[in-house]
Amino acid sequence: MTLANIEAATTQTSASSRRALRSVLASKTATIGIILIALLLLTAALAPVLAPYDPIAQDINNRLLPPSDAHWLGTDGFGRDMLSRIIFGTRPSLGLLALVIATSLPIGLIVGISAGFTGGWVERVLMRFTDIVMAFPQLVLALAFVAILGPGLVNSALALTLTGWPAYARQARTEAAAIRQSDFLAAAQMGGIRGARLLFGHVLPLVLPSAIIRVALDLGGIILAAAALGFLGLGVQPPTPEWGAMVSDGTKVIFDQWWVAAAPGAAILIASLAFNLLADGLRDILDPRRD
Amino acid sequence: MTDLVGVENLTVGFKTAEGGRFTAVNGLSFAMGAEKLGIVGESGSGKTMTALTLAGLAPQAAEITADRLEVAGEDLRRFKARDWPKFRGSVVGLIMQDPRSALNPSLIVGRQVEEALRFHPRFGRSERRDRVLSALEAVGLPNPKTLAGLYPHQLSGGMGQRVMIATALVNEPKLLIADEPTSALDEALREQVLELLVSLVESRGMGLILISHDLVQVARHCDRALVMYRGRLVDQGRAADLPNSTHPYTATLWACRPSAATHGQLLPTLDRTVIEASL
Amino acid sequence: MSVVDISGLDVSFRSGREEVHVVRDVSLTVGQGETFGLVGASGSGKSTVLRIIAGLNLDWSGKVSLLGEQIAPHHRLQGELRRRVQMVFQHPYGSLHPSHSIGRILSEPLIVHHRPNVRERVTEALAQVGFGPEIASRKPHQLSGGQRQRIGIARALLLEPDLLLLDEPTSALDTSVQAEILNLLTIIKQTRPITYILVSHDRDVIAHMCDRQVEMRAGRIVSET
Numbered sequence: 001m002t003l004a005n006i007e008a009a010t011t012q013t014s015a016s017s018r019r020a021l022r023s024v025l026a027s028k029t030a031t032i033g034i035i036l037i038a039l040l041l042l043t044a045a046l047a048p049v050l051a052p053y054d055p056i057a058q059d060i061n062n063r064l065l066p067p068s069d070a071h072w073l074g075t076d077g078f079g080r081d082m083l084s085r086i087i088f089g090t091r092p093s094l095g096l097l098a099l100v101i102a103t104s105l106p107i108g109l110i111v112g113i114s115a116g117f118t119g120g121w122v123e124r125v126l127m128r129f130t131d132i133v134m135a136f137p138q139l140v141l142a143l144a145f146v147a148i149l150g151p152g153l154v155n156s157a158l159a160l161t162l163t164g165w166p167a168y169a170r171q172a173r174t175e176a177a178a179i180r181q182s183d184f185l186a187a188a189q190m191g192g193i194r195g196a197r198l199l200f201g202h203v204l205p206l207v208l209p210s211a212i213i214r215v216a217l218d219l220g221g222i223i224l225a226a227a228a229l230g231f232l233g234l235g236v237q238p239p240t241p242e243w244g245a246m247v248s249d250g251t252k253v254i255f256d257q258w259w260v261a262a263a264p265g266a267a268i269l270i271a272s273l274a275f276n277l278l279a280d281g282l283r284d285i286l287d288p289r290r291d
Numbered sequence: 292m293t294d295l296v297g298v299e300n301l302t303v304g305f306k307t308a309e310g311g312r313f314t315a316v317n318g319l320s321f322a323m324g325a326e327k328l329g330i331v332g333e334s335g336s337g338k339t340m341t342a343l344t345l346a347g348l349a350p351q352a353a354e355i356t357a358d359r360l361e362v363a364g365e366d367l368r369r370f371k372a373r374d375w376p377k378f379r380g381s382v383v384g385l386i387m388q389d390p391r392s393a394l395n396p397s398l399i400v401g402r403q404v405e406e407a408l409r410f411h412p413r414f415g416r417s418e419r420r421d422r423v424l425s426a427l428e429a430v431g432l433p434n435p436k437t438l439a440g441l442y443p444h445q446l447s448g449g450m451g452q453r454v455m456i457a458t459a460l461v462n463e464p465k466l467l468i469a470d471e472p473t474s475a476l477d478e479a480l481r482e483q484v485l486e487l488l489v490s491l492v493e494s495r496g497m498g499l500i501l502i503s504h505d506l507v508q509v510a511r512h513c514d515r516a517l518v519m520y521r522g523r524l525v526d527q528g529r530a531a532d533l534p535n536s537t538h539p540y541t542a543t544l545w546a547c548r549p550s551a552a553t554h555g556q557l558l559p560t561l562d563r564t565v566i567e568a569s570l
Numbered sequence: 571m572s573v574v575d576i577s578g579l580d581v582s583f584r585s586g587r588e589e590v591h592v593v594r595d596v597s598l599t600v601g602q603g604e605t606f607g608l609v610g611a612s613g614s615g616k617s618t619v620l621r622i623i624a625g626l627n628l629d630w631s632g633k634v635s636l637l638g639e640q641i642a643p644h645h646r647l648q649g650e651l652r653r654r655v656q657m658v659f660q661h662p663y664g665s666l667h668p669s670h671s672i673g674r675i676l677s678e679p680l681i682v683h684h685r686p687n688v689r690e691r692v693t694e695a696l697a698q699v700g701f702g703p704e705i706a707s708r709k710p711h712q713l714s715g716g717q718r719q720r721i722g723i724a725r726a727l728l729l730e731p732d733l734l735l736l737d738e739p740t741s742a743l744d745t746s747v748q749a750e751i752l753n754l755l756t757i758i759k760q761t762r763p764i765t766y767i768l769v770s771h772d773r774d775v776i777a778h779m780c781d782r783q784v785e786m787r788a789g790r791i792v793s794e795t
Contacts, residue, residue, distance in 0.1 A: 183665035186626050187722075191679030191729065192652055201678075205669045333744040334715075477611050478771070504744060547749035549778030557756060558749035558778075 030281020036274030044090040053081035055088040056239040064257045073263045076249060082259065085241035086267050092153055092236045093243060093271060096226045097219060099157035100164060105215055107161070108168025113203050115169070116176025127173060134166040139225060146234040153236045156229045160222060171214055175207045216282050219275035227268045243268050294322040295466055295498045296345065299359035303340050303522075305352055315340040315353075317522035325465075327492065327499040329509030329530050331544070332519035338502045341519075342468045345500070346385050347375035363465045380407055384459030386452075386469040386488075393455055394443040400427075401439030404458045426461040427454070431487055449480040456488060460495075467492055470502040485512055506533050506545050518544075523570060540566045571638060573733050573765045574600040574623060579632035581618055581789075592618050593630070594789045605759065605766040607776035607783030615789040617737060620769045624657045624735050637732055653683060656731035660738040662718035666710035672696075673706030676725055683729065695724040699754060716747035723754060736768040740775060752779060 025031055043050060053071075059079035067074045073082035115126040133141075138160075145159035179185060188202050229235040230244025238245065243264040250261025303316040316337040321328075330338040343349045345362060347370060360367045363382050370378070379385065387393045394403060404423045408414060414422065427435035430453040443451060452472065459467060469488060473481040489512050492499045503509050509516050510533040518526035518541045526538040534545055539562065546559045581593040593615040600606040610616040621627040623636065625647035634641050639651055647655065659665035666675055676692045685691065693703045699720040710718055719739060726734055736755070740748035752775070759766065770776050776783050785793045 183659040183661060184667045186624075187657070187659060187665050187725065188667070188678075190624065190626070190652070190655075190657055191725070192682045193678060197682070202667060202670075333746055478773070506745075544746055547746055548774065549749070549752055550774045551777035553778050555756075557753045560750050560753065561746045 027281040027284055029277045030285070033274050033276070033278030033281055036270065037278060040090055040094065040271055040274060043087055044094050047088045047091060051081075051084035051087045053084040055080060055084040055241045064253060064260065066257070067259060074257070074259045076246070076260050077253065080241075082246075082263050085246060086243070086263055089241045089243045089246065089264065089267060090271075092230075092240065093223060093226055093268075096153060096157050096160075096235075097222050099154070100160045100222050100226075101215055101219075103157070103161040104164040105168055105211065108165040109172050109204065109207065109211060111165070112169035112172025112174075113176045113199055113207060116173035116178075117180055117199060117203055119177070119180065123173070123177075126169075130166045130169045130173075133163065134170070136163070138163045139228060142225065142229065143232070143234065146229060151234045151237060156226065156235045159229070160225055164218070164222070167218070168211055168214060172207050172211060175210060176203050179203065179206055213279070213282055216275070216279040219279065220272040223268065223272045223275060243271075293364060294361070295324050295363060296500070297322045297359050297361040298341075298345075299357060301341070301344065301357040301360060302355070303337070303344055303349060304354045305350075306354075314522050316344070319519075319522075319524050321517055321524065321527070323498060323500075323515070325496050325498045326515060327489065327501065327513040327530075329501045329503060329513035329516040330519060331503055331506055331509050331516060331533075333504065333544075335521070336519040337522040338519050339470055342385075342470050342500060342502050345466075346379055346383055346468055348385075380409070381462050382465055384462065384464040384467045386455050386459050386467070386472045388471045389475045394451060396443050398442075399439065400441050400443065400446070400454050403443075404439075404454065404461055407458050407461050422461055423457075426457040429460070429491065430454070430457045432457070448476050449484060452476060452480075452484055453487070456484075456491070460491060463495060464497065466498045466500065468500045468502070471504070472501075473508070474504075481508075506541075507548070510534065520566060520570075525566070525570070539569070572599045572601055572635075573604075573637055574598070574606075574767065575633075575635045576619075576623075577633045579619065579622070579630060579634065581615070581622070581627070581630045583629070592789055596632075596786075596789075596791055598784055598791065600765060600767060603763055603765055604782060605768060605780045607780030608767065608769045608786060609771065609773055609776045609783055610786035611771055613788075614786040616769045616786045619786070620657075620735050620737055620767065623733075623767065624655060625652065626657075653729045654732045655735065656726035656729055656733070657735040657737060658719070658722050658726050658739045661742055662715045662722060663710065665722050666718055668710060670709075671706065672708050672710070672713075672721055675710075675721065676706070676728060679725065679729055691728060695728050698727070698758070699724045714747075715743050716750060719743065719747075719751055720754065723751075723758075727758065731764065733765045733767070736766060738770055739768075741770065741772065748775070755779070 057080065059075070062071075062075050062079040063077060065071055065075040065079075071081050071083065073086065075081055076085070111126050111130060115123040115130075141163045142156070142159040145162055146156055149155040149158065185198070185202060188198060193202065226235060227244035227247070230242045231248045233245065233248065235244055236242040246264035247261050247268070250257075250264065254261050299320045301316055301319040302314065304312055304314045307313050319337070319341060330341060332338045340349060340353075344353070344355055344360075345367070347367070349355060357368060362378075365378065365382065398406075401420075401423055404426055405419055408419050408422065423439060424435045427438060432438050432450065432453050438450075443454075446454065452475070456472075467488075472488065473484050476484060485508065489499070499513075501509060501513055510530050513530035516528065516530040516533055517524055518536075518538070520540050526536055526541045528536065533541065536542055536545070543559050543561045547561070549558060576599070577597040579593055579596040580591070582589050582591045584590070596615075596619060608616040608619060618627060622630050622634065625641075628644050628646065630643050636647075636651060637654055641647065641651070646652075666672075673692065676695060677688045680688045680691060692706065696703060696705060701717075701720070701724075705713075710721070713721065723739075739755075740751050743751065755766070756779075758764065766779070768776065768779050783795055784791045
């Protein structure tokens with residue numbers, strides 16, 4: 001391939017990705033979702049700059065202060081600034097989200113593609129196992145895992161991964177099975193292409209797009225599940241600020257100092273909403289029945 | 292004499308995703324009476340889009356302009372969406388390529404043929420039934436009574452296409468448009484179905500537009516032929532003269548068909564630069 | 571020496587309680603350098619026979635030998651035999667991976683077989699089917715049906731097969747484009763020693779291309795000319 005060809009090829013792909021971006025931005029819900037997610041990421045990255053106070057510095061003299069000019073969202077039971085804690089709270093939430101996706105999607109894809117493409121007894125064994133995992137209520141199973149593994153960010157991510165991958169595996173299996181009989185895979189096999197090269201080079205690229213949509217639809221739910229684990233004291237351990245744990249702390253004083261629970265609750269709501277908006281927008285764009 | 296179909300300077304265009312424009316039919320003009328007109332050309336030549344436009348079935352996105360667009364004295368350019376169904380039911384009959392996808396799989400054959408009669412409320416129930424049965428009989432289907440109670444998947448391809456023809460003819464339209472009516476059928480059935488179609492059209496004094504990529508078929512069954520290339524009309528004349536056309540496009544299309552006689556030889560191919568230059 | 575030698579080939583599968591016979595007791599031989607035709611209507615079993623020879627359908631019984639090597643049912647074609655038998659598929663769009671570039675589609679089999687000078691070979695193969703090297707960066711959806719089929723032929727030829735299987739290679743194309751593809755196949759045959767097996771429902775295409783042909787109906791060979 002000459003250099004000119006490579007250049008032509010790259011301009012083509014960048015043109016098509018620009019087109020995709022334009023159609024995403026044409027959807028109002030997706031745009032709002034993207035803006036909110038960008039703000040969340042920015043907040044997480046710049047937390048030390050944005051936070052007015054140290055999120056774990058206790059100040060017993062200024063406990064449970066209502067929102068004011070000095071503390072925009074008030075202070076909690078240890079006199080820590082709520083706004084600073086919420087700003088730093090984006091980190092464990094987004095970190096956990098990234099960890100869960102980075103592990104459960106590959107597991108689901110590998111299991112699903114192997115099952116769907118191979119067929120036969122491999123498919124039966126893999127999919128029965130997937131069904132068994134899927135039969136348990138996700139959060140209950142995650143709780144059981146954390147109870148065994150012990151609380152913490154990595155362990156709760158692991159628990160959500162162990163319960164989250166079957167959905168991706170099922171979808172990938174269906175799609176891989178649909179292209180198993182295709183002529184282009186037959187042609188690849190006749191050309192001597194097989195094994196991992198066939199699965200990852202030829203099958204994966206066609207299964208990946210819908211898996212990504214599926215992941216986008218799950219993101220909001222993972223945020224909520226992470227907060228639930230935190231609320232139950234199984235997530236990131238104190239004093240690190242985590243939204244779910246903050247809501248839990250706030251429930252003790254919810255009738256007198258409501259902001260202590262409401263502020264992190266609102267943060268969870270906004271984060272989960274942002275990902276749901278993006279996913280809905282994406283689904284609208286990619287749904288062929290649209291017009 | 293008024294023409295059955297009169298088309299002048301018909302252009303059908305589409306906006307492409309890249310922001311350009313694609314012209315499917317480009318300045319097409321022709322007129323026909325109650326005769327058998329064949330339209331031939333390669334895929335992408337605009338022949339199917341011409342047929343769809345005359346039946347009001349061009350895609351929504353199509354931009355259609357014409358100086359004249361008339362069928363049986365009706366000006367199609369003035370038609371609103373609600374005018375088309377009645378027009379298709381009574382003036383124009385349509386036969387599409389694949390009977391299996393054109394028939395509703397959840398309706399029995401008798402109901403589908405009867406559907407076409409819904410714009411004739413003056414027929415009573417028994418008269419509608421008689422008409423359906425005689426239409427099925429006319430297309431050479433055995434046992435129309437039993438057949439009317441079958442579902443499309445219980446029919447063979449040839450029978451399905453006969454049902455399509457019956458549906459198109461039950462209203463006795465003035466013009467029948469058949470778009471590749473035999474390409475989904477096995478070779479042995481093709482001639483049979485086409486002969487039936489032609490004899491029905493002739494006996495009822497209707498006009499026929501036969502869209503086909505098969506020049507031999509058109510030469511054998513039609514009176515006149517239009518030859519299209521990339522949306523333009525490039526050649527026309529008596530269908531029987533197709534083998535003798537001197538236009539390079541028509542001549543090559545005719546000669547490039549393989550057969551036992553060409554065994555071991557190279558087939559003539561289209562020189563597209565010559566054709567493009569002659570446009 | 572015969573390139574393909576089949577005797578007593580049977581294919582059947584279970585559909586519910588019924589045993590469906592797709593191919594019954596088919597025997598045929600194809601000689602070195604022949605163009606052999608398999609003609610028949612849809613459902614006659616001709617494509618099934620071809621896919622068995624291609625090593626794509628492994629569920630059969632009988633005796634099959636390819637290029638002098640006996641093959642067994644339920645075993646993939648391996649090594650040199652896999653390379654020496656190649657195929658051109660019916661649907662030009664469905665046989666090219668939709669998200670791979672033409673360059674990747676053509677070069678990957680060569681890379682897998684550890685061939686040297688991949689780039690030169692791809693350019694040469696593209697030239698043989700009438701393309702310049704710049705087409706390598708395109709994706710299949712940017713090509714017409716006839717162009718895609720020429721890429722399919724180039725891919726099959728790159729591995730220098732001794733037996734090329736042609737499964738209705740022109741039935742999805744216009745007659746004018748069909749003529750170009752058939753001519754290309756004729757010219758290729760003149761430039762190298764290769765055996766063709768052509769499957770088609772179109773008697774004219776078979777008559778134009780083939781030295782010898784058999785007709786199949788309902789899974790059996792009914793006539794041989």
